[in-house]
Amino acid sequence: MSGFRRACALVAVLVSAVVAADEIALSPIARAVRATYIHGVTQELAHDLVGADGVPELVELLVDPDFPRRDNVVAFLAHLAPDEASDALLRCLETPPTHPGKIVEDRALLLVPHALGRIAKRGGPRALHALLALSAGDDVVRTRAPWAGPGMRRDLAEQALFGLALSERPEALSRLNETAGSQTSSLATAAAAARDEPRHVAQAYGLSTTESGARTPATIDPEFVGHEAGLDFANHVSLTSPMTDELLDDALAHASRLAGFEDFASDVACCATVRRSGSARTFGTAGDGRDVLNTENELRGVLLDPVARVKVVRLIQRCGGVAPNIIGCSFSPGDGMALVRVPAIDGTLWLHEYGHNAGITQHNPDSRYIMHGTIDTRSAALGFTECAALHDASDPARIDLVELGECSDTDADGQVSVSDNCPDEFNPGQSDVDGDRIGDPCDLCSDADGDGFGRPASDECVAGNVEDCNDSSAEAFPGGLERCDGLDNDCSGAVDDLICSQYEVNVDGEIDGIELTWVGRAFGECSVDPRLEWWGAADYSADGCVDGDDLVLLADAWGCRGDMPVCEDP
Ligand SMILES: [Zn+2]
Incomplete structure (x- = not known):
């Protein structure tokens, strides 16, 4: 939407050198305009935090396409701007510095008539003239905000009436009276309310409670x-x-x-x-x-x-x-x-x-x-x-x-358990790198031996949410191949629990020369699915190939019979 930037581009280039630096380098004014004043920007806030001297900087921020809180810029200008700044406000209405559909930009543009109304109330003829024009008809709004669709034009015209009500100028009030309809009569009551700042806001600022x-x-x-x-x-x-x-x-x-x-x-x-x-x-x-x-x-x-x-x-x-x-x-x-x-x-x-x-x-x-x-x-x-x-x-x-x-803080990290994203692990920063609302200590896969299985189990682990029985050996994990190595390779709960019959290829009750012959004949064969191959039973290591691994394993079982344990010394 670069078209929206055109009119303000030159000023924006000048400004970006000032405000594109990081947050620490922000001026007090830019910092004030970045905060959120929940119950509105009051006159008191505007004068205390920015003041009339800050208007030139506000006008620069008004057209900076990268400034994130244009809504506040317009709100501060409403209280502080002289009539000359009306032109800057109208230019932004005509050519929004960035996409007018963004939440904050939409609000900033809708606030322009409000700002003009307060400027007009302080006697500004340009602001009053602009509001009278904007409220005169759809054709004017179409000229002043050529980007706006029918809905936004209607909204801007209504806000122009609101701005006129705020101005309390005689010309404005007669325009409101001319404009027939219930909408206008309710808007006219805005004038009275405009005289008092929200009481709620007065409490908000600097008073003791x-x-x-x-x-x-x-x-x-x-x-x-x-x-x-x-x-x-x-x-x-x-x-x-x-x-x-x-x-x-x-x-x-x-x-x-x-x-x-x-x-x-x-x-x-x-x-x-x-x-x-x-x-x-x-x-x-x-x-x-x-x-x-x-x-x-x-x-x-x-x-x-x-x-x-x-x-x-x-x-x-x-x-x-x-x-x-x-x-x-x-x-x-x-x-x-x-x-x-x-x-x-x-x-x-x-x-x-x-x-x-x-x-x-x-x-x-x-x-x-x-x-x-x-x-x-x-x-x-x-x-x-x-x-x-x-x-x-x-x-x-x-x-x-x-x-x-x-109500407690089980892991004593300062974050109470009811809102702790990992209640049983000390994680005061509540870090959550993947943004799934589960804190990293409870979430990231802890897989010390790199076999894909974590301890504790976690969806984040390569092998999924299945716990490793031994996270200090990559030779032991759920579904691993049991071997005679003193480890519970398959996480069955038993160490070296191989029995002889698991080595049988011909089911004759003994591991002997027949098994050795099969390994010998198939030696060097490989397959993506050995179970489908004639030699599949000889791939003892289940690595897809019949090779030296299988000879080593066969040696462990050599001479055993039936249900004899393979790994016990004879
Ligand atoms: Zn509040």
């Missing part, structure tokens, strides 16, 4: 048994990258492990886990607007939709109040969560929002915690009272917790 006083030096969760919460979910039918069963299983297993590991002294290794319940469902219909939650009615309707607890949508514009790029909104406590997808941290996000459903109403002031209002891939801790709330979910959450057995 009750959590801090409750911490103890305890490390392992004091609950007697572990509990599992099953989360059922539904994607809006319009999602181009819906949550899948497989993605969610990985994400929730990861989040459960993060919660179940003690990262530092005040972080409790919590025995409460989350998992998928049932398979992915869908809700809504194409074009019903419930994939983009602009109004309180839309938000409540989706939260209360009984199809499943978790509803996955494309964009959330409000959660208690309006903020750009709200990632999740949930009843706290209650039964209902609305989320967008953030692939790198989906699991942490789901656990955070479920925490609100379960009854954790306050955000944790410490940024290392999952219940902090801002999360990234390093958010991994749960506090003592947060963990307790997950074990004892509030009634309004309407969830049946499943008991998981004893």
Whole structure:
């Protein structure tokens, strides 16, 4: 999709030299814009973390095709950008820096009218003009976003009305009044809500909560048994990258492990886990607007939709109040969560929002915690009272917790057993190279003698999930050929348990010159399947050829009869 890069290519070349370096070299602004502000980017966050001086860098990031969080760039610009930056926003709408169907890009583009609305509210004439144009008709949207299909054009036009409502400008309000239909009247209420930042978010940022006083030096969760919460979910039918069963299983297993590991002294290794319940469902219909939650009615309707607890949508514009790029909104406590997808941290996000459903109403002031209002891939801790709330979910959450057995850390690696990917082996890093959710110590084949059989048995071993009786000799394994060598070559449980009759080729009761003659006549014969050959019985070593091996074995058995053991000295 290189066509989308054209307009921004020149700037992108300049920017890539700055930001393509590794994460350590990121500027404070780039780092701030990479985090996930679960309940939206508020004005307070934008001013504290980036500020007006950061706008030029934001504008560069806006067009960098490799920058992973363009949704946040637009959200920060919404609060900080002067009217001149409206042109940059409109250029990206016209020519998206990268494929507009990607989850984050889709969200960034849908947020452009929101950003223009806030710029217009600060007096920006270009932003206001652009919103009035975008809301005027499909032809204008087609010109301003030539890549967009009919559905996206309709979405952008609706977001333009939303942006106008946010602007609270007289011209905007008269446009809203002109536009007939129930959609517009509900959008008009957005203007009032835009005045207050979400209360939920205010709690999220830098304020103290009750959590801090409750911490103890305890490390392992004091609950007697572990509990599992099953989360059922539904994607809006319009999602181009819906949550899948497989993605969610990985994400929730990861989040459960993060919660179940003690990262530092005040972080409790919590025995409460989350998992998928049932398979992915869908809700809504194409074009019903419930994939983009602009109004309180839309938000409540989706939260209360009984199809499943978790509803996955494309964009959330409000959660208690309006903020750009709200990632999740949930009843706290209650039964209902609305989320967008953030692939790198989906699991942490789901656990955070479920925490609100379960009854954790306050955000944790410490940024290392999952219940902090801002999360990234390093958010991994749960506090003592947060963990307790997950074990004892509030009634309004309407969830049946499943008991998981004893809450303990059997292998003393800091990861409680209920979420440990290898509960009986010390593996504090929970490494899982093949990504099958079974930790490497429990998973990779341990085959010290290289005979293909592992000890313990594992599907990862060449010979499959069959245990080797002796992992220090490649001459001993299940199904091996027993020999007179002091080993249990065939893993039968007995050493050198050969009997004479196994060497018979002519069934005359004795191993003698007749067997030697057969070996002699067949000497040098080979076959992929010796059982089908006339000489098959003389291939004592079962290696497909009659050769020196077989002479050696015949010598062991020479002169024996019937059921006599072969390997005993005469
Ligand atoms: Zn929250």
